Amino acid sequence: MDFVTDYSLFLAKSITVVLAILAIAGGIIALAGRGRPLGKQRLEVKYLNREYDDMAHTLKAAMLPKKVFKQLLKTRKQEIKRSREQTPDDPSKDKKRIFVLNFHGDIRASAVASLREEITVILTVARPADEVVLRLESGGGLVHAYGLAASQLTRIKDKQIRLTIAVDKIAASGGYLMACVADHIIAAPFAVVGSIGVLAQLPNFNRFLKRHDIDFEQFTAGEFKRTVTLFGENTDEDRARFRQEIDETHRLFKAFVKTHRDLDMATVATGEHWYGTRALELKLVDELCTSDDYLLDASKTAELYQVSFKPKKPFIDRLSSLASILDKGHMGRYRSEVGIHEIK
Structure with missing residues (x-):
């Protein structure tokens, strides 16, 4: 009985300590999140120039002698401090800014939900001298969904802001419907481009239902409310x-593309797709280049900001992140400030 009593007291104390830690951690997370907009998404902005610089600096840490690297690190800290003291909206600071977006399309173009928010926030700060670069990857999908995505991109053009679309893998069908809006299209040599066509297909189970004595009834108002159907008997008139x-x-589709690009539609609007090298010859794209090369080169003369709307992390994930930060302690703060991922 004494053992049971002692064990019960120990268990109760342990649970109390765990609950207290969770309550404190929850309070810290709540305070850290205060001031952020409510909702299912949050805005994330990455300063890509610094990210490129961080990666180069990490490599230098492994290559340079320790004494030389320490001096370089000191200089870098001073540069970061000076850059943070600058006012981003200073009129005298006329350096070009490039806003980088990513669009990974599925058949429903569900990424358009984030794209519309990203474009809206960019248009609130963008200047005519700025540029938007969209890294696009999509094999197409629903007409109305990709039509909306293309319409979101025209908002950028309407504000007289340069739009560049980079295709590293594929921009076909609905993907090219989006891409053609751009002022400039770049593509990797083996990227799949084109497929200016429309596809519709569906099975028909009418004979199966008849064979099993299953009736299918459908009622419509309007001569062409429904044409071909999954379960009814399709007629030649329906198919026509x-x-x-x-x-x-x-x-x-062809008219929309023709509005934005001077193409030989009889050649390119057959529903075929081409790799980047042939797409360049057909003027479907303007340059053979990967998005990585384009952005790295642009970072020499412009400030690059990657903008994205991300779903809010569940509480348990945020708690895990907080625990990781606390566990790293001082070294974690040092890496966060300086941008060095690992120093040995």
Whole structure:
């Protein structure tokens, strides 16, 4: 009985300590998050110039003698301090700014939810001399979804801000519907580009239902409310009308592309796709270059800011991050300030 009593007291004390730690950690997270906008997303901005510099500095740490590196580190701290004292909106500071966005498209173009917010926030601060670079990766999808994504990009053009779209892997079909809006399109040599066409396909289970004595009934108002169907019997008239709808969508697609780029539509609007080298010959893109090379070169003369809306992390993930920071202690703060990921 004494053992049970002692163990119960020990267990109660342990639980109390754990709960107290969690309460304190929760309070710290709440204070750290105070002032942030409520909602399911939060804005993240990365200063890419400093990130490039950090990576180069990390490599130098491994290459240079210890004494030389310490002097370099001291100089770097002074440069960071001076840069933080500068006023970003100082009218005398006319250095070009490039805002970098990423769009990874699925069939529903669900990334447009973040894209519209990112463009909105950029347009509140962008100047005519600035530029937006969108790293685009998409094989296309729903017409209306990618139509909205392309419309979001035209907002940038309407504000007379230069828009560059970089295709490292693929911008086909709906992806190219977005890409064609750009002032300048760059693509990797083996990136897939084009596919200016429309596809629609569906199975039909009508014979299966009949074979199993299953009736399918559908009621519509309007002659063409429904044409081809999954379960009903499709007629030649239904197929012809559906073909008209597909052709009309293709016509709109071609007209939209033609508005933004001077292309030989009879050649490029066949639904085919091409690799970057051939796409350049067909004028589907303007330059063969990866986004990495383009941004690294631009960082020499411009300030690069990567803008993204991210979902808020669950409480348990934020708690884990806090525990990691506390565990690193002073060295963690040092790495955060200076940007060195590892020093041995």
